[in-house]
Structure formats: C-alpha cells, structure tokens
Amino acid sequence: MLYQLKAAVEDGNLIIHDKRILREMRNYRTNDLQHISKDPNATRHFDLLISCAIAFAMRNHAKVKEAVYTNYRESIPNPAI
DSSP states (O other): OHHHHHHHHHHTSSOOOOHHHHHHHHHOOTTHHHHHTTOTTOOOOOHHHHHHHHHHHTTTTOOOOOOOOOOHHHHSOOTTO
C-alpha cells in the first residue's frame, strides 16, 4: 500500500499539497513500522501518511452517488406573490 502511494507520487499521478503529510512522507523509513511494536512509548506512528495510503488504495472501490440537482428557487416561496 505504501509502495503504491510512493510510486503514484513519484510518477506524478498524485500530488500531495498538505505540508504535514509531506513532512511525514519525508521522515518515514521502512524500518519505522518494525520499531513501533517494540517501543510502546514511540510517537512516530505516521497517522497522516498511513491514512493517505489507505485512501489512495481504496480509490478504485469508492462509489460516487449520482448528483441530484434541484432548482432551489422553485422550492422557496416568494413572499411578493
């Protein structure tokens, strides 16, 4: 999942604008995940990076509902009439 995100960013298929996510991406190392379970006081969980990777991995599974357009002017009564 993280490798797919990395490839998408490096290939220019995904542009990350959020500075906090970019900071976590720059600071992430592969062995960081191995040390989290050993040290219960570790704070390097990379929550934003992991949530971004999950969202990117699930992009093909999301279903978009059809937009319902209504004319809001017809639904509001006109007090002048």
